[in-house]
Amino acid sequence: MAPVSAIELQSRPVGLPPGTAAAALASTDLASLRRVVDGATAADVDRALSRSARPGRGGARLEDFATLLSPAAAARLEEMAGAAHDLTIRRFGRTVHLFAPLYLSNECVSVCTYCGFSAGNEISRRTLGVNEVVEEATALTDRGFRHLLLVAGEHARVVSKDYLVSCVEALAPLVPSLSVEVQVWDTDTYRRLVEAGCDGLVVYQETYDAGTYAATHLKGKKRNYDWRLAAPDRGAEAGMRRLGIGALLGLHPDWRADAIALAAHARALIHRWWRVEVSLALPRLRPAAGGYEPEDPVTDRDFVQLLCALRLSLPDVGISLSTREQATFRDSVVPLGVTTMSAGSHTEPGGYAAPSDAEPQFQVSDDRSPAAVAAALRGAGYDPVWKDWQRA
Amino acid sequence: MEHDGDALVIAGRGFSSRLFLGTGKFPSNESLAGSIASTRTELVTVALRRVDPTAETDILDAIPERVLVMTNTSGAVDADEAVRLARLARAAGLPTWIKVEVTPDPRYLLPDPIETLKASERLVADGFTVLPYCPADPVLCKHLEEVGCATVMPLGSWIGSNQGLRTRGALEIIVEQARVPVVVDAGLGAPSHASEALELGADAVLVNTAIGTALDPPAMGRAFRLAVEAGRAGYRAGLPAAGPVAAASSPLTGFLS
Numbered sequence: 089m090a091p092v093s094a095i096e097l098q099s100r101p102v103g104l105p106p107g108t109a110a111a112a113l114a115s116t117d118l119a120s121l122r123r124v125v126d127g128a129t130a131a132d133v134d135r136a137l138s139r140s141a142r143p144g145r146g147g148a149r150l151e152d153f154a155t156l157l158s159p160a161a162a163a164r165l166e167e168m169a170g171a172a173h174d175l176t177i178r179r180f181g182r183t184v185h186l187f188a189p190l191y192l193s194n195e196c197v198s199v200c201t202y203c204g205f206s207a208g209n210e211i212s213r214r215t216l217g218v219n220e221v222v223e224e225a226t227a228l229t230d231r232g233f234r235h236l237l238l239v240a241g242e243h244a245r246v247v248s249k250d251y252l253v254s255c256v257e258a259l260a261p262l263v264p265s266l267s268v269e270v271q272v273w274d275t276d277t278y279r280r281l282v283e284a285g286c287d288g289l290v291v292y293q294e295t296y297d298a299g300t301y302a303a304t305h306l307k308g309k310k311r312n313y314d315w316r317l318a319a320p321d322r323g324a325e326a327g328m329r330r331l332g333i334g335a336l337l338g339l340h341p342d343w344r345a346d347a348i349a350l351a352a353h354a355r356a357l358i359h360r361w362w363r364v365e366v367s368l369a370l371p372r373l374r375p376a377a378g379g380y381e382p383e384d385p386v387t388d389r390d391f392v393q394l395l396c397a398l399r400l401s402l403p404d405v406g407i408s409l410s411t412r413e414q415a416t417f418r419d420s421v422v423p424l425g426v427t428t429m430s431a432g433s434h435t436e437p438g439g440y441a442a443p444s445d446a447e448p449q450f451q452v453s454d455d456r457s458p459a460a461v462a463a464a465l466r467g468a469g470y471d472p473v474w475k476d477w478q479r480a
Numbered sequence: 481m482e483h484d485g486d487a488l489v490i491a492g493r494g495f496s497s498r499l500f501l502g503t504g505k506f507p508s509n510e511s512l513a514g515s516i517a518s519t520r521t522e523l524v525t526v527a528l529r530r531v532d533p534t535a536e537t538d539i540l541d542a543i544p545e546r547v548l549v550m551t552n553t554s555g556a557v558d559a560d561e562a563v564r565l566a567r568l569a570r571a572a573g574l575p576t577w578i579k580v581e582v583t584p585d586p587r588y589l590l591p592d593p594i595e596t597l598k599a600s601e602r603l604v605a606d607g608f609t610v611l612p613y614c615p616a617d618p619v620l621c622k623h624l625e626e627v628g629c630a631t632v633m634p635l636g637s638w639i640g641s642n643q644g645l646r647t648r649g650a651l652e653i654i655v656e657q658a659r660v661p662v663v664v665d666a667g668l669g670a671p672s673h674a675s676e677a678l679e680l681g682a683d684a685v686l687v688n689t690a691i692g693t694a695l696d697p698p699a700m701g702r703a704f705r706l707a708v709e710a711g712r713a714g715y716r717a718g719l720p721a722a723g724p725v726a727a728a729s730s731p732l733t734g735f736l737s
Contacts, residue, residue: 177693178640178641178642178689178693179640180505181504181505181506181507181689181692181693182505182506182507182692182693183504183505183506183507232535232536234532234535264529329557358587362584362585362587363557363584363585363586364586365586404586404587466508469507469508470507471506471507471508471509473530474532474535475529475530475531475532475535476527476529476530477529477555478528478529478531478555478565478568480555480556480560480561480562480564480565480568
């Protein structure tokens, strides 16, 4: 895998600030870790399994994580699943937290090959007014949700800092927990969002491979890999309590390389920002407007191995599973390490309070209602938790 | 269960059960309610972050009236937040018994000794009955006692770790020195761990993960109740000292008396 700073910068400072988790990740020898996957033996898997959940200095042993992604470990999937299940129950109990994405806007000036909102796509676009955002949130709280993730395309003028702060200020009295997944901002903007009542920041790097990143992010500020990679650091510095990171599985032809980088990034964030709760998402790419079809889909078996390996190596991180996945698959993998799920999601702006004709970001595979997802969890012996935060 | 005049008294309130129950991690409200019944606990802790009176089903629905609800400040990362959460709980009409929980590290959830002491002092002054979750540090426990805490609640081991009394040596000093009840909180993974805590002189234990994540939580609740009763009974009966060599049941020099 190429080093992580080979992107031509467009409008933001060059490089990664020293002392950040992003800088620590950039100095991690990911290529050597990737080679561990191919060379791992049955004895290596034994060792990795026996000391999983016992981190060494600096946190999770990344060599063990790489070993658990290997073909040798794939032969031990049932054993990995059992251990992942036990660890998850001990740490998180028989509970799954539910949240909903609230799309504010699908306006976007970036061109990304895999995304329905990409600037080149001829789609119906819309940005909700703050009053409409409140209506959407009210429709979601009526369905039980107490944690909302505000999502928007990248359009600094339409989806501006002031607009985002206004949305958070309007929602904070209604919604106990608010996170944002929007274009990346500077520390001051994140601080304003925190002060307005936002407690979580979600930034997917999409792919950690610099070459694939450049080839899939063709236009816009999002081309700046480094600026994006250090966004979780800036969020933590600004006082965000929760950081969510992820990679779009299937974007880079070698998903194991991206998985290793994701785990290394999580480990670096935990080590650098010890007060912050880090969670991971494992979105598998879905077909989207513009005719995008993922070239290198991650199989269900691969996905399960990755999920278990992450749980065993990072026993305390939350793992989120979205409605990109099919209902039956989501139900099946809950016991293996999933701690958070979205439900009843709309991936277009509007749509909860009233039907919307705006284009969705991607196709949803699990279209069950929130109540149906909660009922399925209860049926499997899990408590669906709607509220787990109280702003002090 | 009655204990022949051995009731535990905290801040003037008597408890016939020495087993307190945390309410997180249970698979359902029904399972929680069943465990409250089987443990016969008279005090449960509830995280304010989980309380939602506007929801169709709330965690408080599982708790019968006879049981005292003690709100905990889970999620607080410093004293200011813990104090604000306690006041929010009081404003919501919850009892003024507060488990101070200040855990800036979200992974091991270790209590911050400095902020815990600050929060406890301020909440005592504000009229709350304060039971702080704290590190097993004997000097800190004396400070907490001096600022007016109703108990101290040192950890047996890391919360949720099920590792038992890894802090045993420090707990023995805390029990020896305490002038308020000592509740061992966190890390008790098996009924035998609870027995051990009571045998060494702790006044009560607070258990959550071991019961909430058991295959059959109400059955595990009953097992913990029996273990707590056995441990307390053993402590009151006067445990003999353990020694390095065998000692005959019948004294060899008894004939001399």
